[in-house]
Amino acid sequence: MAPSSAATPGYRALVVDDEVSLADVVSGYLEREHFEVVSASDGAEALRLARENDPDVVVLDLSLPGIDGLEVCRQLRTFSDAYVVMLTARDTEVDTIVGLSVGADDYMTKPFSPRELVARIHAMLRRPRVVSRLAEKTAAEPPARVFGDLRIDVSAREASVGTGPINLTRTEFDVLAALSARPGLVFTRRQLLEAVWGDDWFGNEHLIDVHIGHLRRKLGDDPAKPRYVLTVRGVGYRMGSGR
Known part of the structure; x- marks a missing residue:
């Protein structure tokens, strides 16, 4: 499913991944859909940017240096109700349950289609x-x-x-x-x-x-x-x- 070409401007997204090339690709897809995007490569920076920018959606990698994605999500839930899509390289039931138990709304397993990710984000924002x-x-x-x-x-x-x-x-x-x-x-x-x-x-x-x-x-x-x-x-x- 392709993302909508008539996305509502003004949504803010935070993309968190220590793979800079992947973060850039995801950010690029979101920017083409008129999102205001900021990105972070580690957990501490992600939490700082989340407080500063109050994003509507956070794309969050599970494996991050320093503060990992699970702890970022736990702390994020203390001050933000942003939708969270967790990215994981491990497609196991345990990863899914643990990731969603800390407040993530959806998850995707790497490798994934950035177009599918953006389509899921649009679906959540219409909720x-x-x-x-x-x-x-x-x-x-x-x-x-x-x-x-x-x-x-x-x-x-x-x-x-x-x-x-x-x-x-x-x-x-x-x-x-x-x-x-x-x-x-x-x-x-x-x-x-x-x-x-x-x-x-x-x-x-x-x-x-x-x-x-x-x-x-x-x-x-x-x-x-x-x-x-x-x-x-x-x-x-x-x-x-x-x-």
Whole structure:
């Protein structure tokens, strides 16, 4: 899939990779799509530039000198809600789970197509419109969605269990918002990906399973007997009552 030629100008991107030639190629593709791009070759510089430039998306290599990509992502999540695409040279389940567990939204394995990377970034940046459509409120809808002890305020993008707020990444909250918007509906993986990432997203559908796992952990939901996010075997996921 080719990137859109009518990209909205004004988006900021941070490209972090110690392979300067690769960083230059990715930066060039993004600049042709009207992104404002800065690049870094190590973790410390990446965090400094992220604070200074407040990027909308970060393309982040896992293996960096000094502070590695995982630690950069952990620290980034303390002050930024930028979308993060993790780049890794190792295509293993462990790498994927660990990378997404620290707050990355998507991942790509080297070697990869820069055009595919840019297309995925465009899909992510279109997500707020998709989620807003799913989360539209009617006049009769309460200000928050309540499922037992779980309270979800979509407008404020806040969730809490009991009296304790939950620190969700943007993607985790969007998955929860999509499920809770239609609690009686069973979503397939593809339907959830389309609801959250958009219908032009492409990649491994099991990406959603990793985000569901992290979401359950943060909600305190027992995977064996979940109350909030239920697995419908052979189909997908749906919202539970919380009881």
